[in-house]
Amino acid sequence: MGLEVRQDYRVINLWxxxxxxxxxxxxxxxxxxxxxxxxxxxxxxxxxxxxxLRGDSCIQNIASIRI
Numbered sequence: 826m827g828l829e830v831r832q833d834y835r836v837i838n839l840w841x842x843x844x845x846x847x848x849x850x851x852x853x854x855x856x857x858x859x860x861x862x863x864x865x866x867x868x869x870x871x872x873x874x875x876x877x878l879r880g881d882s883c884i885q886n887i888a889s890i891r892i
Contacts, residue, residue, distance in 0.1 A: 844870050853881055 839858060844865035847855045859865040859874040 844874075848873065848877075853877065856881075 839861050840863055842862050844859050844862040846852065847859055847862065855862075856874045856878050860871055864870065865874075
């Protein structure tokens, strides 16, 4: 059939992405990754991420699931 498939991708080094972007742009999906982001390992930054996670109703629903 002569078909060809191509997949383009871009590698993002998380340790090069500033953690402040997660808070500024409300990227809640990245809150769990804050400790590995640039400047994300500092205690106040991790605490801020934890506070936001605790306030997220979707996360609370997941946390209540028992396996």
